[in-house]
Amino acid sequence: xxxxxxxxxxxxxxxxxxxxxxxxxxxxxxxxxxxxxxxxxxxxxxxxxxxxxxxxxxxxxxxxxxxxxxxxxxxxxxxxxxxxxxxxxxxxxxxxxxxxxxxxxxxxxxxxxxxxxxxxxxxxxxxxxxxxxxxxxxxxxxxxxxxxxxxxxxxxxxxxxxxxxxxxxxxxxxxxxxxxxxxxxxxxxxxxxxxxxxxxxxxxxxxxxxxxxxxxxxxxxxxxxxxxxxxxxxxxxxxxxxxxxxxxxxxxxxxxxxxxxxxxxxxxxxxxxxxxxxxxxxxxxxxxxxxxxxxxxxxxxxxxxxxxxxxxxx
Amino acid sequence: xxxxxxxxxxxxxxxxxxxxxxxxxxxxxxxxxxxxxxxxxxxxxxxxxxxxxxxxxxxxxxxxxxxxxxxxxxxxxxxxxxxxxxxxxxxxxxxxxxxxxxxxxxxxxxxxxxxxxxxxxxxxxxxxxxxxxxxxxxxxxxxxxxxxxxxxxxxxxxxxxxxxxxxxxxxxxxxxxxxxxxxxxxxxxxxxxxxxxxxxxxxxxxxxxxxxxxxxxxxxxxxxxxxxxxxxxxxxxxxxxxxxxxxxxxxxxxxxxxxxxxxxxxxxxxxxxxxxxxxxxxxxxxxxxxxxxxxxxxxxxxxxxxxxxxxxxx
Numbered sequence: 001x002x003x004x005x006x007x008x009x010x011x012x013x014x015x016x017x018x019x020x021x022x023x024x025x026x027x028x029x030x031x032x033x034x035x036x037x038x039x040x041x042x043x044x045x046x047x048x049x050x051x052x053x054x055x056x057x058x059x060x061x062x063x064x065x066x067x068x069x070x071x072x073x074x075x076x077x078x079x080x081x082x083x084x085x086x087x088x089x090x091x092x093x094x095x096x097x098x099x100x101x102x103x104x105x106x107x108x109x110x111x112x113x114x115x116x117x118x119x120x121x122x123x124x125x126x127x128x129x130x131x132x133x134x135x136x137x138x139x140x141x142x143x144x145x146x147x148x149x150x151x152x153x154x155x156x157x158x159x160x161x162x163x164x165x166x167x168x169x170x171x172x173x174x175x176x177x178x179x180x181x182x183x184x185x186x187x188x189x190x191x192x193x194x195x196x197x198x199x200x201x202x203x204x205x206x207x208x209x210x211x212x213x214x215x216x217x218x219x220x221x222x223x224x225x226x227x228x229x230x231x232x233x234x235x236x237x238x239x240x241x242x243x244x245x246x247x248x249x250x251x252x253x254x255x256x257x258x259x260x261x262x263x264x265x266x267x268x269x270x271x272x273x274x275x276x277x278x279x280x281x282x283x284x285x286x287x288x289x290x291x292x293x294x295x296x297x298x299x300x301x302x303x304x305x306x307x308x309x310x311x312x313x314x
Numbered sequence: 315x316x317x318x319x320x321x322x323x324x325x326x327x328x329x330x331x332x333x334x335x336x337x338x339x340x341x342x343x344x345x346x347x348x349x350x351x352x353x354x355x356x357x358x359x360x361x362x363x364x365x366x367x368x369x370x371x372x373x374x375x376x377x378x379x380x381x382x383x384x385x386x387x388x389x390x391x392x393x394x395x396x397x398x399x400x401x402x403x404x405x406x407x408x409x410x411x412x413x414x415x416x417x418x419x420x421x422x423x424x425x426x427x428x429x430x431x432x433x434x435x436x437x438x439x440x441x442x443x444x445x446x447x448x449x450x451x452x453x454x455x456x457x458x459x460x461x462x463x464x465x466x467x468x469x470x471x472x473x474x475x476x477x478x479x480x481x482x483x484x485x486x487x488x489x490x491x492x493x494x495x496x497x498x499x500x501x502x503x504x505x506x507x508x509x510x511x512x513x514x515x516x517x518x519x520x521x522x523x524x525x526x527x528x529x530x531x532x533x534x535x536x537x538x539x540x541x542x543x544x545x546x547x548x549x550x551x552x553x554x555x556x557x558x559x560x561x562x563x564x565x566x567x568x569x570x571x572x573x574x575x576x577x578x579x580x581x582x583x584x585x586x587x588x589x590x591x592x593x594x595x596x597x598x599x600x601x602x603x604x605x606x607x608x609x610x611x612x613x614x615x616x617x618x619x620x621x622x623x624x625x626x627x628x
Contacts, residue, residue, distance in 0.1 A: 099555070099585055106444050106447060126520060128529070133520060210443065217532065217553075235441075236439070240530060242559045245560070
């Protein structure tokens with residue numbers, strides 16, 4: 001296992017503040033500039049909402065929508081494909097004010113799954129909706145639909161074709177790929193926190209597979225009394241340790257955000273051997289970032305750092 | 315809010331031991347005998363497996379299958395209907411030995427959803443599968459299919475017809491109903507723990523709605539290092555506090571199983587206003603049961619109590 005992240009350069013930000021991630025894992029060197037630019041732009045988009053008086057929920061929504069629309073990330077347009085060559089999205093959002101939450105799993109045909117998750121939170125009696133039922137709800141609520149084929153980029157199509165060839169030839173799965181799940185955590189000027197996470201899941205997943213991203217307590221968690229968290233990485237491993245709830249509970253018990261992030265990733269490593277990363281913000285503006293992969297694209301802004309600080313290396 | 319459960323009569327059992335629940339909520343007086351008989355029979359079925367040398371996973375599977383096949387409970391055959399008059403099952407199972415877990419959400423057309431959840435755990439690279447993709451996986455693995463209409467009992471059909479009449483007449487939703495989700499936790503002779511939970515969800519739910527039952531950390535959690543838990547109640551509220559992971563973490567931190575159960579239900583009440591119940595077993599054979607509803611059907615067996623002790627009142 002690689003050493004844990006040494007921590008962000010700045011471990012505290014003046015509210016409002018936002019941290020975003022664009023996935024932990026192995027990035028090809030050619031992908032670094034676009035990943036860094038993408039997380040910086042998303043952090044700036046979320047921070048602009050916060051600075052204009054937007055709530056933490058509005059901040060994470062703006063940031064995650066930007067990442068979903070950026071073809072460089074495994075979310076929204078440009079998501080990885082299932083074993084059938086299709087796109088199935090998972091997303092969640094949680095509001096630390098009242099623990100209200102919304103999530104969608106195995107959603108087909110929507111441009112911004114995080115907006116559908118927020119719609120479940122705001123406009124349904126439920127927290128979590130999946131598959132065709134989720135799509136029907138999102139359609140009825142007027143969420144922006146898109147031809148599923150329009151979500152498939154040429155790059156992802158080529159990757160899928162190559163992997164299918166490998167499997168048809170009886171070869172094992174290809175090299176491990178980056179986990180480009182995206183997410184954001186924010187602290188608004190009123191002291192409220194929120195978290196959101198969105199993904200296309202794991203490459204070549206079985207149709208109907210749901211990962212950690214839409215699961216409250218695994219992919220996203222937010223509680224004004226403790227902090228907010230968003231995770232990325234091997235979804236099955238993250239689910240088994242309820243990574244974000246565990247990290248938020250560490251902050252609740254008094255750990256700093258950075259310590260909570262590192263201890264949670266260590267638990268993920270030790271208990272499951274899984275790879276992943278997490279971003280945290282506390283109600284006092286502490287930031288925490290940790291990952292046990294080679295790289296994780298991430299960026300943050302605070303009132304004292306209005307220009308995004310974006311990183312991908314340790 | 316009603317007072318918390320005063321605790322079970324016996325708070326410790328000699329392994330192997332099993333605790334089952336058949337749902338927390340308002341039971342009509344006429345339903346009490348069949349609910350008590352059902353949880354007793356399920357506990358006996360699970361205990362028989364454990365006593366014959368079965369693992370904790372085998373024990374909870376046997377108990378939950380029995381409850382799914384019992385028409386008195388909201389799981390398997392006899393589950394409540396969606397707003398469309400259909401049955402959609404959610405289920406999960408977790409093995410405390412290795413934190414391996416499997417879950418299905420919005421599954422249509424299978425007699426024993428908990429067996430499908432275990433199949434996801436054992437035979438897929440995934441933890442959580444939903445909707446048509448989950449059904450396809452379960453079919454391919456040879457799980458017992460059933461005509462979806464055969465899962466609908468005359469009693470549930472009549473309840474659905476009455477509710478639909480109410481809604482068509484513009485009336486508000488009917489009286490709150492029992493949450494008949496079923497579940498089991500077990501401790502085997504080797505000291506391993508497991509948890510399983512299965513449900514038809516909430517009555518008149520939107521198609522595609524997933525509750526807490528299939529969510530690892532909400533409906534079920536098991537970790538040999540701390541204990542096992544299964545929850546029942548208002549799924550949306552339980553999801554928001556990741557009830558079973560929170561309860562298991564309380565045991566991890568040193569709380570007795572009964573204290574962990576009571577504190578977790580208190581957190582559910584205070585943070586969400588939601589109703590629910592939980593059953594716990596620790597690796598040392600401590601039992602914990604708590605609920606904030608009027609009644610919860612539950613039963614337990616241990617080597618020192620081979621005949622099930624079944625209760626429904628406080």
